[in-house]
Amino acid sequence: MGNKVATFTEQQLEDYQDTTFFGRKEILRVHRRFRELQPELVPRTMSLEATRDLRLPKSLINTLPELKENPFRDRILKVFSSNGSGDLSFDDFLDLLSVFSEHAPRELKLHYAFRIYDMDGDGVVGPGDLKAVIGRLCQHERGLTPAEIDAVVEQILDEADVDCDGHLTAMEFSHVVARAPDFVQTFHIRI
Amino acid sequence: MQIFSFFSPWKQTIRSIEANFGTGVASYFLLIRWQLLLNFLITLFTVTLILVPWEVGQVSCENLNLTLGQASCENKNRTDFPDVDKPVLYFVIFLFCDTVQGTGWLEFTVAFYGYYQPAFLPWGDDKVYNFALAYQLVVYFVLLFSLVCMAKSVATGFKDNIGLGRSWLHQFSDLAFTSWDYCIDSAKVAQLKKKAILHAFRVALADKDYANEKAGRNMREKINLFFLRLAVNILVMGTLSLAAYIIYLVTTFSEMYRNELDQGIGSFKNVEDFRILMIGFLPSIVITALNFLVPMLFRAFVRFERFSATFEIKITLARTVLLRLASLLVLVLTLYSSLQKSGLNSSCDSDGLKHAPCWETYVGQQLYRLCIFDVFVTLFITLLIEFPLSLIFRRSVLPTSRLNCIANPEFNLVGSTLDMVYSQSICWLGMFYCPVLPIITTVKCVIVFYVKYFSLLVYSCPPSRVYGASSSTSLFMNVLLVSFISCVLPLGYHVTSLRPSVSCGPFRGFDTVWSAISSEVETLSDTLKNILFFFGSAGFFVPAILILLVALYYYRSKAVANRAVVESLTSQLILEAEDKQFLITRLTAVGKQQLHV
Numbered sequence: 001m002g003n004k005v006a007t008f009t010e011q012q013l014e015d016y017q018d019t020t021f022f023g024r025k026e027i028l029r030v031h032r033r034f035r036e037l038q039p040e041l042v043p044r045t046m047s048l049e050a051t052r053d054l055r056l057p058k059s060l061i062n063t064l065p066e067l068k069e070n071p072f073r074d075r076i077l078k079v080f081s082s083n084g085s086g087d088l089s090f091d092d093f094l095d096l097l098s099v100f101s102e103h104a105p106r107e108l109k110l111h112y113a114f115r116i117y118d119m120d121g122d123g124v125v126g127p128g129d130l131k132a133v134i135g136r137l138c139q140h141e142r143g144l145t146p147a148e149i150d151a152v153v154e155q156i157l158d159e160a161d162v163d164c165d166g167h168l169t170a171m172e173f174s175h176v177v178a179r180a181p182d183f184v185q186t187f188h189i190r191i
Numbered sequence: 192m193q194i195f196s197f198f199s200p201w202k203q204t205i206r207s208i209e210a211n212f213g214t215g216v217a218s219y220f221l222l223i224r225w226q227l228l229l230n231f232l233i234t235l236f237t238v239t240l241i242l243v244p245w246e247v248g249q250v251s252c253e254n255l256n257l258t259l260g261q262a263s264c265e266n267k268n269r270t271d272f273p274d275v276d277k278p279v280l281y282f283v284i285f286l287f288c289d290t291v292q293g294t295g296w297l298e299f300t301v302a303f304y305g306y307y308q309p310a311f312l313p314w315g316d317d318k319v320y321n322f323a324l325a326y327q328l329v330v331y332f333v334l335l336f337s338l339v340c341m342a343k344s345v346a347t348g349f350k351d352n353i354g355l356g357r358s359w360l361h362q363f364s365d366l367a368f369t370s371w372d373y374c375i376d377s378a379k380v381a382q383l384k385k386k387a388i389l390h391a392f393r394v395a396l397a398d399k400d401y402a403n404e405k406a407g408r409n410m411r412e413k414i415n416l417f418f419l420r421l422a423v424n425i426l427v428m429g430t431l432s433l434a435a436y437i438i439y440l441v442t443t444f445s446e447m448y449r450n451e452l453d454q455g456i457g458s459f460k461n462v463e464d465f466r467i468l469m470i471g472f473l474p475s476i477v478i479t480a481l482n483f484l485v486p487m488l489f490r491a492f493v494r495f496e497r498f499s500a501t502f503e504i505k506i507t508l509a510r511t512v513l514l515r516l517a518s519l520l521v522l523v524l525t526l527y528s529s530l531q532k533s534g535l536n537s538s539c540d541s542d543g544l545k546h547a548p549c550w551e552t553y554v555g556q557q558l559y560r561l562c563i564f565d566v567f568v569t570l571f572i573t574l575l576i577e578f579p580l581s582l583i584f585r586r587s588v589l590p591t592s593r594l595n596c597i598a599n600p601e602f603n604l605v606g607s608t609l610d611m612v613y614s615q616s617i618c619w620l621g622m623f624y625c626p627v628l629p630i631i632t633t634v635k636c637v638i639v640f641y642v643k644y645f646s647l648l649v650y651s652c653p654p655s656r657v658y659g660a661s662s663s664t665s666l667f668m669n670v671l672l673v674s675f676i677s678c679v680l681p682l683g684y685h686v687t688s689l690r691p692s693v694s695c696g697p698f699r700g701f702d703t704v705w706s707a708i709s710s711e712v713e714t715l716s717d718t719l720k721n722i723l724f725f726f727g728s729a730g731f732f733v734p735a736i737l738i739l740l741v742a743l744y745y746y747r748s749k750a751v752a753n754r755a756v757v758e759s760l761t762s763q764l765i766l767e768a769e770d771k772q773f774l775i776t777r778l779t780a781v782g783k784q785q786l787h788v
Contacts, residue, residue, distance in 0.1 A: 155399065
């Protein structure tokens with residue numbers, strides 16, 4: 001087998017298989033996609049420090065076809081980047097794709113969905129967050145008028161805010177979204 | 192659906208469709224795949240248990256007319272092939288005409304009911320394969336198998352949508368949090384998806400406004416609206432009855448013509464008479480044309496009823512489904528009644544062949560033609576109408592002009608789903624008369640998959656309404672279940688009440704098709720006979736139905752009680768939150784007091 005260069009050590013691969021929902025082949029495929037973004041920067045063999053510390057800037061990751069058209073991509077990158085800046089190391093990148101894969105359980109996806117939709121990061125999804133979410137979803141030259149957006153936000157809070165405190169906590173969010181039959185299928189990125 | 196996860200052709204294709212058109216459209220293709228698997232298994236059952244045993248067995252069977260001592264006519268002979276001196280082209284055309292109509296050489300093969308006989312085929316050394324029994328038991332088993340396959344999907348969908356009143360309860364939250372497909376990777380599709388979500392929000396707001404307006408109606412408006420809706424419903428029923436009457440007329444005309452030309456059909460003398468081909472296909476053409484035109488009328492009528500936008504769509508869909516099922520049932524029942532009338536006087540005298548028509552084969556031929564015509568129409572519309580139109584208009588039309596709907600027609604998700612249900616109902620209805628219909632339906636699934644995929648790749652747009660994967664799956668399953676029930680009813684009527692033809696088929700000589708089974712049961716041992724009779728008697732059915740009703744009532748009460756518990760818990764939660772707020776304000780007030788002190 002001669003010149004085959006091992007990307008990860010056995011220990012690393014086993015650790016990854018334990019902590020994510022991917023198998024060996026998928027982990028190597030994720031590394032290949034990560035490397036394709038900037039081959040000069042990302043080495044062929046990843047040491048433990050490299051997987052943790054080597055970060056690609058978010059402008060580069062936004063060029064990935066799977067994330068390019070997503071209206072929430074900046075929130076996704078921010079939630080998954082371990083230093084909060086939006087730049088992803090390989091560990092963060094693998095984490096991201098693992099949560100969005102089809103094997104991840106519903107509760108995990110709900111947890112991350114809540115964090116993504118919490119635009120201002122205050123731990124609850126309030127009316128400001130909802131306005132931002134709707135604005136991004138319906139971005140169009142003849143989009144919703146401010147009055148319509150307010151009406152929609154009011155309806156959402158009506159439906160989901162059980163204790164009537166004006167915002168959605170994580171529990172209320174998961175109560176509403178968990179039983180949506182399409183959630184697991186739409187909250188899914190294929191790599 | 193997960194049961195059949197090992198059977199997954201076209202995986203890559205469906206993935207690319209999902210990325211480019213969203214999960215709603217991809218779920219339609221998953222349903223085609225499910226239907227393909229179901230039909231493939233049905234084909235396997237029919238081929239191994241009916242077609243192959245008959246073809247193989249009748250060669251080695253000497254006592255072909257072994258029935259219960261009742262007289263039965265000889266089977267019709269195969270028609271002779273034409274004289275050798277005709278040109279080959281004529282031969283090919285005749286062959287094609289006969290294949291497409293199900294007459295001629297095709298009529299006297301395993302493809303149709305009339306070819307079989309009620310024989311006891313030798314099997315192994317001393318066993319016999321009772322063919323009359325096998326033929327019907329296989330059909331019943333296949334129908335039961337289809338029911339089981341559908342039941343699981345319908346049950347889970349029911350739980351999700353109806354159990355907690357889901358679909359209207361969390362409409363806005365679902366749209367905000369679960370409508371975006373994270374696997375979309377093309378800019379054009381993302382733009383269209385945003386437009387679709389925008390449209391969905393507007394529709395949801397309009398529904399809310401409509402609900403508010405409805406609550407505020409006074410008595411006079413309500414009465415007016417009631418009479419208006421009553422009038423429109425009468426109009427719709429009238430249209431349906433008119434359509435049923437047209438189908439009845441056309442079917443009797445076609446059948447009358449067939450009787451007159453009984454000598455001509457199946458022989459190779461009449462290829463110049465293109466008219467015969469057309470008349471044979473007339474019921475299929477009329478049914479397909481009605482299925483296309485009448486829903487347009489329904490869409491125009493429903494505007495007068497002033498329902499909310501979502502309910503308008505649902506009720507139009509229900510009426511379209513009713514039309515399609517009614518057209519199939521009217522066709523089959525007309526054939527039953529008119530052919531039974533002519534068949535009842537038949538007897539097997541010396542020239543008995545002419546007076547004993549094989550009406551089951553004729554029903555099978557009509558359904559076979561309907562199936563073939565359906566495939567033809569799908570191919571024709573896609574390849575010869577929509578594709579050239581889109582090519583012509585694409586170069587010269589701006590994306591924003593109104594002609595864009597011809598150049599880039601929207602993918603009609605609901606219509607395509609209904610078409611699939613329709614082809615499956617033809618398969619179930621016709622399987623008894625034409626055992627080769629499941630094979631054709633399997634091939635049809637493959638053809639439809641590739642034709643629709645071609646249309647998506649080349650010229651279609653994603654649909655402008657937001658469709659979730661689960662809503663299109665549950666639509667398909669629910670309508671399929673309703674069609675299944677309405678296809679089983681005519682078959683049940685036939686099996687228990689109609690007299691089989693005396694000159695053809697595996698049930699000739701029996702009083703009804705069911706009597707083949709009951710006569711077999713007579714020969715079993717006494718204890719087994721008593722058990723089976725008990726299951727068929729009223730002593731079993733009445734308590735069984737009572738128990739089912741009690742169970743239904745129990746589960747319904749449980750659901751109502753659970754809903755009440757959920758409501759009381761919700762109000763408790765609200766009280767707790769208010770308590771929390773109260774305590775926090777008290778705490779801050781006390782804290783401020785302490786500070787000042």
